[in-house]
Amino acid sequence: MTGRRVGDTLFFDEPVWVESCAAAVGKKEGEGPLGACFDYVAKENRFGEKTWEKAERRMIELACQHALSKADLTPSALDCALGGDLLNQCVSTSFAMRGLGMPYLGLYGACSTMAESLLLGAVLTAGGWSRKALCAASSHFCSAERQYRYPLEYGGQRPPCAQWTATACGAVILCDAPRRVRLRAATVGRIFDPGITDSANMGAAMAQSAYETLRTFFRDSGTAPEDYACIVTGDLAAIGHTMVNELFARDGVTLGGRYQDCGLLLYGKEQDVHAGGSGCGCSAAVLCGHLLPRLACGELKNLLFCGTGALMSPLTANQGETIPGICHLIVLEGAK
Amino acid sequence: MIYVKAFLVGGVICGLSQILIDRTRLTPARILSAYVVLGVALTGLGLWEPVVRFAGCGATVPLMGFGYTMAKGVSEAVMQQGLLGALTGGLTASAGGIAAAVFFSLLAAVIFSPGDRS
Amino acid sequence: MKLDRKEYLALSQKASPPSPSLKNVPAAFFTGGAICALGQFFKGIFLGWGMEDKAAGTAVSVTLIFLGVLLTGLRLFERAAKWAGAGTLVPITGFANSVAAPALEFKTEGFVLGVCVKMFSIAGPVLTFGISASVLYGLLLYLFGGAA
Numbered sequence: 001m002t003g004r005r006v007g008d009t010l011f012f013d014e015p016v017w018v019e020s021c022a023a024a025v026g027k028k029e030g031e032g033p034l035g036a037c038f039d040y041v042a043k044e045n046r047f048g049e050k051t052w053e054k055a056e057r058r059m060i061e062l063a064c065q066h067a068l069s070k071a072d073l074t075p076s077a078l079d080c081a082l083g084g085d086l087l088n089q090c091v092s093t094s095f096a097m098r099g100l101g102m103p104y105l106g107l108y109g110a111c112s113t114m115a116e117s118l119l120l121g122a123v124l125t126a127g128g129w130s131r132k133a134l135c136a137a138s139s140h141f142c143s144a145e146r147q148y149r150y151p152l153e154y155g156g157q158r159p160p161c162a163q164w165t166a167t168a169c170g171a172v173i174l175c176d177a178p179r180r181v182r183l184r185a186a187t188v189g190r191i192f193d194p195g196i197t198d199s200a201n202m203g204a205a206m207a208q209s210a211y212e213t214l215r216t217f218f219r220d221s222g223t224a225p226e227d228y229a230c231i232v233t234g235d236l237a238a239i240g241h242t243m244v245n246e247l248f249a250r251d252g253v254t255l256g257g258r259y260q261d262c263g264l265l266l267y268g269k270e271q272d273v274h275a276g277g278s279g280c281g282c283s284a285a286v287l288c289g290h291l292l293p294r295l296a297c298g299e300l301k302n303l304l305f306c307g308t309g310a311l312m313s314p315l316t317a318n319q320g321e322t323i324p325g326i327c328h329l330i331v332l333e334g335a336k
Numbered sequence: 337m338i339y340v341k342a343f344l345v346g347g348v349i350c351g352l353s354q355i356l357i358d359r360t361r362l363t364p365a366r367i368l369s370a371y372v373v374l375g376v377a378l379t380g381l382g383l384w385e386p387v388v389r390f391a392g393c394g395a396t397v398p399l400m401g402f403g404y405t406m407a408k409g410v411s412e413a414v415m416q417q418g419l420l421g422a423l424t425g426g427l428t429a430s431a432g433g434i435a436a437a438v439f440f441s442l443l444a445a446v447i448f449s450p451g452d453r454s
Numbered sequence: 455m456k457l458d459r460k461e462y463l464a465l466s467q468k469a470s471p472p473s474p475s476l477k478n479v480p481a482a483f484f485t486g487g488a489i490c491a492l493g494q495f496f497k498g499i500f501l502g503w504g505m506e507d508k509a510a511g512t513a514v515s516v517t518l519i520f521l522g523v524l525l526t527g528l529r530l531f532e533r534a535a536k537w538a539g540a541g542t543l544v545p546i547t548g549f550a551n552s553v554a555a556p557a558l559e560f561k562t563e564g565f566v567l568g569v570c571v572k573m574f575s576i577a578g579p580v581l582t583f584g585i586s587a588s589v590l591y592g593l594l595l596y597l598f599g600g601a602a
Contacts, residue, residue, distance in 0.1 A: 044452065053562075142452060151555040152450055152452070153532050153554070154556070155538075155548065157478070161470045194462040194466075195463065204469065204470065208457065238469075239469045342487075343490060346491070347484065347486050351540070357543075358473035358475045364552070367540075367543070368579075369580050372584035372587065373584070377587070391490075392494050393494040396493070396514070396515075397489060397545045398545050406587070410592040411591075413592070422591075422592025422596055423592070436520065440523040440524075445565070
C-alpha cells in the first residue's frame with residue numbers, strides 16, 4: 001500500500017510532490033490584485049484567435065507550456081495529463097491536448113476540476129502509475145458566458161450575487177521525486193444539494209459542500225482549522241464565503257482570517273465582478289500563480305485547497321432542478 | 337408638452353419594470369413576453385388607447401406598444417376580412433418592426449464582430 | 455450541526471445583498487423616459503414630412519430598432535444597459551438588442567446555424583406570445599363582434 005484511507009480522505013504516505021506550476025490569465029485577471037503573479041497575461045481575451053473557444057484552448061496550451069518549461073520538460077516526459085473545463089463535452093482541454101500526444105484523461109467537476117485533477121494525479125503518482133502528471137483546469141469568460149447565459153452583447157443586468165467567470169487556466173506538474181511542495185492528502189467530496197434554484201447564486205449553492213468536505217476532512221485527519229496556515233475555497237465568492245464562515249460559527253468553530261476564497265482573491269473591489277470570481281480557472285490560476293509559489297518559498301506552511309463546483313447545466317436550470325454542489329479538498333505542505 | 341408626457345410615462349413604465357426585475361428575478365425574455373401580451377390585453381380592454389393618446393411614444397415605444405400595434409392591426413383586419421384577419425392582422429401591423437429587427441441584425445452580423453465584455 | 459433546507463435558504467438570503475434598486479430604478483426611469491421622448495421627437499419629424507400617424511409610428515419603431523442594433527454592433531448597448539437596466543430593455547430598443555446580440559455572437563458558428571438560428575433565441579418567445587395573443591384577440595373579436 002502506498003497510502004491510507006480514513007473516511008473519505010486519502011493520505012499519500014508515498015510522497016507526491018509539485019514539480020512546477022504555471023497560470024495563464026485574461027486581461028481583466030491580469031489587472032486584478034494578483035496580476036503580477038501570473039506567468040502569462042493576455043493583452044486581449046482572444047489570445048490572438050478567431051473564436052472564444054480557440055482562445056480558451058490557446059490559454060490552456062500557454063499554461064501547460066509554461067509549466068513544462070519551468071520544469072525543463074517536454075510533453076513526451078509526461079506520463080499522463082488530467083484536465084477539464086466548463087464547455088460542453090470538455091472540448092477546450094481535449095482540443096488543447098490533442099497536439100501534445102500524451103496519455104490524457106478529460107475531467108468534469110465543474111469549477112472543482114482543479115482539485116479533482118490534482119486528486120486523481122496524486123493517486124496515479126502515489127500508486128506508482130505515473131512519475132510526472134500534468135493537472136490542469138481552465139475557464140474563459142466569453143466561451144462560458146455564451147454557453148451558460150446570454151450572448152456577450154446582450155444588455156441584461158446581473159444581480160449582485162452573480163459571479164464573474166474567470167478567464168484563466170492553471171497547470172500543475174506532479175512528480176514522485178522530492179521537491180519543495182508536497183501534496184499530503186486529499187478528501188473526495190460528496191454531492192450536497194441544499195435546494196438553491198437561482199443559477200445566479202452559485203456561491204450559496206456550493207457553500208454547503210465546502211463546509212461538509214472541510215468538516216469531513218477535519219474529522220478524518222483529526223486536525224482543526226488552527227493547524228493550517230491557510231484554507232481557501234475555489235469560487236464561493238462573497239456570499240458563499242460568508243455562509244461557510246456562518247456554518248462553522250454554528251458549530252462553534254472560528255475560521256478567521258486564514259479562510260479565504262479564490263473568487264475574492266482574484267479580483268479587486270473596483271473591477272465590477274459582483275460577488276466575485278468563478279469558473280474552473282479561478283481556483284486553478286490562484287493556486288498556480290499565488291498560493292503554490294508562497295508554499296514553495298516557505299511563506300505559507302501549509303494549505304487546504306478546496307475546489308468547489310456547481311454541478312448544473314442550463315438544461316437542468318430550465319427544468320427547474322435545484323443546484324447540487326461538490327467540493328474536493330487537497331492538503332499541500334510547503335518547504336520546511 | 338407631449339415630450340414631457342412621453343418621458344414621464346415611458347420612464348414610469350421602465351422604472352416599475354426595474355422594480356419587477358430587482359424583486360422577482362424574472363428573466364428579461366419573460367418580462368418582455370409578458371409585456372407584449374399585456375399590451376394586447378390592455379388594448380383589447382380599451383385601456384391602452386387612452387394612455388397612447390395621453391403620452392404618445394411614452395406608451396408606444398415600450399414593448400406594450402408592440403402589443404398595442406398588433407391588437408389594433410388585428411381588430412381592423414377582422415373588421416375588413418373576417419376570420420382570416422385574426423391571423424393576418426397582428427403580424428401585418430407589426431411587420432415593419434419585426435422585419436427591421438431581423439434585417440438590421442443580419443446586416444450587423446455581417447459588418448461587426450462580437451466583442452469581449454471585460 | 456445538521457442543516458435543514460429552510461434554515462440554509464434563510465442563511466443564503468441573509469448573505470445575499472439585495473439588488474441596488476435605489477440606483478437601478480431612477481436609472482431605468484431616466485433612460486426609458488429619454489428613449490420614449492426621443493421616439494416622440496422622431497415622430498414629430500416624420501409627421502412633419504407629411505407621413506400619416508400610423509406610418510409615422512412604424513417609422514419610429516424602425517428608427518429606434520436601427521439605433522438599438524447599431525449600438526449593439528458597436529458594443530455600446532451592453533455597456534449602457536448595465537447601468538440602465540429596464541430603461542433600455544423595455545423600450546423597443548431592448549427587442550432590437552435581443553435579436554442583434556445572438557445574431558452577432560453566434561457568427562462563429564456560421565450564417566445559417568449560427569446567426570439565423572440563434573437570432574430568435576431570446577426574442578422568439580416575445581414574437582410567439584405576441585402573435586398568439588393577437589390571434590386570440592382577433593378570434594374573440596370575430597366571435598363576439600366589434601368590441602373595438
